[in-house]
Amino acid sequence: MDKLICKCGHENPPGTVLCESCGRPLNEQEQNKQLADMRYEGTARRSQTYNKSIIDKIWNFFSSVKVGVGIIIVLLIAAALGTILPQKQYVPATTEADIEAYYTDIYGSVGTVYHALGFHDLYNSFWFIGLVGMLAISLIIASLDRFVPLYRSLKNQRVLRHSSFMRKQRILAEGPGDTDTLKKAEEKLADLKYKVSTDKNGLLAEKGRFSRWGPYVNHIGLIIFLFGVMLRMMPGFYVDETLWIREGETRAIPDAPGYVLESKGFTLETYTGEGEEEKFGEAIDRVGTVAKNYQTDVVLYKIPEGALPGDTADMEMVEEHAIRVNQPFKFDGYALYQMDFQQDELxxxxxxxxxxxxxxxxxxxxxxxxxxxxxxxxxxxxxxxxxxxxxxxxxxxxxxxxxxxxxxxxxxxxxxxxxxxxxxxxxxxxxxxxxxxxxxxxxxxxxxxxxxxRDASGLTVRKDRTLPILGLGGLIFMIGVAQGMYFNHRRFWIQQQADGSILLAGHTNKNWFGLKKDLDQVTEHASLPAYRDQQEDMEAQEKREGEQLT
Amino acid sequence: MSTEKKRNKKKNRTIMRSVILLLLVAAIGYTIYNSVTADEVEVLKVGDPAPDFTLTDLDGETHKLSDYKGQGVFLNFWGTWCEPCIKEMPAMANQYEVYEDQGVQVLAVNIAQSNFEVETFARQYGLNFPIAIDRDKSVMTAYNIRPLPTTMLVNPQGEIQRIVTGEMTEQDIAGFMEEIKPE
Structure with a gap:
């Protein structure tokens, strides 16, 4: 494909719809439209431009928003199917073979297929991870393909646009003006915190361009989030283990090399309904017993540096601690949670x-x-x-x-x-x-x-080094959302023709009401011609036609 | 623009896109690989160096794995409640007699049972190899042992040669000892 050379002389990349420089429509379809499609400033999505090698084809596949949405839908359906039968950790079997047999025994051939397709351990099945990965690729490529041309176009935009471009904008005003109209409009727009640039007989006022980057910032957050989730699968980043420990026992903490835990005792307290707790009396009568506290008193030991597993002779005591529900014992990046208990073992x-x-x-x-x-x-x-x-x-x-x-x-x-x-x-x-x-x-x-x-305590051993990454991803995601949602990119183009008449066009990516409020003030201050909303006009027209038909 | 410039641009584009795609696919591939291999033995794989440990056997002798470098170590994790463990013990004892002189060391690691139970069991079956009790399950944890019995075959270089879960026949045991005996 060749470059598209606009009448104004600017060279546009192939596939461009509106000239990057002056805004003239570059193809017939666009010329016939009443309103310009301003979504990506009429730039060429890069993927549509080249479609030659196999790499380009793969690239273009992932660049499509339709493909991205498709992947999301497939993921949703898969996740929904994964809830129909229990996941493997809720199945009373431990070895792979037993688990497989369980699904067949209990759920018949459906269970066999379910297990064979990996639905029993959905989040770890290779195809599910593969799909999530494809979603990540789609996010990255689709963003790159749209961000780069949009950025270039907004960076290179000219003050003076072709009148055909301006007439295709939703907000349009045409009419006579005075000699100081442009000057006054510039004053007021600057007042309203617009960045105004002028060129010959025209001006461009712009505000909140950064709002256009919102979706891409948002996607960066998502990618960082997915990266954090990916790290969870790497050894050393994420630990989620169960440790059963009985009163008086000393046990190595799983996946926490060098650490050994001793249980001094497990306590289950219930509300007595007496004294200060009298107010709970009614509730206790109704439901029987109400737990007040689940607690395991533990001592943490560390095997000295260089000592080997099994060499417990010179363990050093690190800390005594009471682990209670919602009050985990935290040490060296690990956290021990009180999760379960078993009372009265012999x-x-x-x-x-x-x-x-x-x-x-x-x-x-x-x-x-x-x-x-x-x-x-x-x-x-x-x-x-x-x-x-x-x-x-x-x-x-x-x-x-x-x-x-x-x-x-x-x-x-x-x-x-x-x-x-x-x-x-x-x-x-x-x-x-x-x-x-x-x-x-x-x-x-x-x-x-x-x-x-004696009692046994069920503790959960957890370590999650990915949390800061997930947090950062979430934060960037929210910044992107706020950027795109609460700020608008508003622009006005105003030109004064040789005969003194004014041509004005306005565009925003969101919140047309706000744009009009700004324009009302400018119109009043600079005595601009009255503007109209071409889209509303079109809708009203369609409605009238519809009424006539019925 | 000249055709040469154009060609260069196209080449750059293809290289750029290939690199990005390759990186992404590699990341996904690695993630899938990790999740698939994370199943049974999380950290240990065949070929990994066997984690060193030290345990004291019933006779009070200390066994440090790294001291057996140059010998094959037949490391068997067991408990008296585990039927297949008990069944393979006499066969292990038989083959130990054959392979002890050829540089194969058997070490049976009991999972946190009492001295009484383990000693009674050893006496009853007349076991000739050292038996140690992993009292705080630290060796079990270091080797990520899940089902019993599990046997770790450590070759003379101190690497894991093979991981066997489930009961072994005497023939299996002989074959495994043959595998790890020093040249």
Whole structure:
């Protein structure tokens, strides 16, 4: 394509609609229009200009606003479909294979397809990320393609425009003027904070040009935001882990290398409805109990620089802290949140060694279910020896007791009881509410005395280094929105012809009412000819014609 | 404008556009790659250097992974509640007898159970390899172990040669030890 040379002599890039310099319409279609399309100042969108190599074709594809909107719609539909079946983190399965099987088992073939297409983990499915990426490309390219020519055109605009350009503007005034009309108009416009430039017999008054950059600033904000979201996938930028820790336990904090946490205790407080809290009495009666506080008291340790995982000998205590709901424990960019709890897990069990016949006790023993000992010696020389311990007894396999989990949910003990009466010892397998005597009847038994329990805290470990980037993106986005929404780019072109008559045109990208208010003041001050709004005239005309038809 | 100038401009445009598109596509590609590989073992991949650690076994001996450089290390994470873990233990013991002299070290890392449970288990099965308890799960966390059993095969260069999740047969174990034994 060749350059378009306007009658005024200016060379315009191919595809230009209105001459960049004088504003003359450059093609027949535009010439026949009653009003000029001022959206991009009649500049050529760069993508439309060149369409040769494959790179150009790809570029042009992404430059289209239609394509951008299309991508957004596809993303919306995909996100909506992703809510129909639960996402994988809400599915009671942990391994990939189990998760896949779950969708098939519960939802049938729909579930299979759903899983196969990645809808079960939508935000991490490659095609979803790919689409978001394409949206980012579309934002960047579409903006570049429009911003550059618009910027150039506004930078190079001339004061004197061709009368055909001015007559195609929405606000138009024509009529006689005085010798000082231009001067007075210039005064008033400067008063109204317009930047006025003059050339020979004309002037250009302009205000709020920066409002035109609003959409592009807005897009820069979005791109920065998307970049921040992209960073979340990089190791080290974003951590969102769960840590279950029981009272008395010491645990390495997942994804926080070098940090170890000890739980001193979990507290759940409820409102009592007494004293100062009497006013809550009614509510408490209605709903039962109302939680007042969920709290985990923790101690944070740090493994010294250079020490290895597993080397807990010289950990340094960093801080003691109480983690409460909405009051996370923050350290070194990490935050620990109180998220969940589990009360009354078994911690110890106490038994009395009793003679079955007489009921006489030879003493009590307490077995620590978290860290049991082997021998429990009683005062009179009796000994209970722990032969086997199964914290979550689940039955026998090949005569061997099994445990389903490492947690003491249903403890089973294989013990050997030796007393002065029974020096050879008696063997017994004890579970809650059940005792088996595998080697024949015993004289002695362990009678259950009581338990101690402990609570578990569910903490969330979070680190988000992308937050400042997301914040910056959001801020720039809002600046762009404000720039484009609350400010308008207003322009007036005024020319005085040789015979003294005035030609005036006005344009704004938004808020024509405001533009007219400005013009009213200028008209009054400089006695300009009355203006008309060509678009309103056209609409009124159409309406009249419509009425005539009916 | 001369045709040469025009050609230059076109060339510049193509280069500019290609560079922008390439950068954007690379960013997206990298993001997708990251999200796809982030699934099971987040930080560790085959070929990565195995994170160093130190653990004390049931006999009170300290095992530091980096001390085994030049040997293959068969690092098995297990617990007594995990059935497949228990099943593969005797096979590991058998193959350890074969490969110990060939420079393969077996280290079984129990996940935070009590001394009593682990000692009883080791005695009952007559296990000949060192067993250490990862009391605060720090080694487990460093290796990002999710399902049990998981076995990390560390080659003599100290790199992860292979990550095995799930039960191994004795044949598997022999093959894996063969893979990591020093030349």
């Amino acid at each position: 911690k110890t069990m106490s038994f009395a060694l009793q003679n079955k016949e007489t009921g006489e006790s030879r003493g009590d023993l307490t077995i620590d279910l978290v860290n049991p000992e082997t021998n429990y010696e009683l005062e009179d020389g009796s000994v209970v020896e722990l032969l086997g311990y199964y914290p979550d007894f689940s039955g026998f396999e090949n005569g061997e007791p099994q445990t389903a989990t490492p947690l003491p949910k249903n403890p089973g003990f294989l013990v050997k009881m030796t007393t002065p009466d029974t020096p050879d010892g008696e063997t017994s397998f004890i579970t809650i509410q059940n005792t088996v005597e595998p080697l024949g009847d015993n004289d002695y038994k362990l009678a259950f005395q009581g338990v101690e329990t």
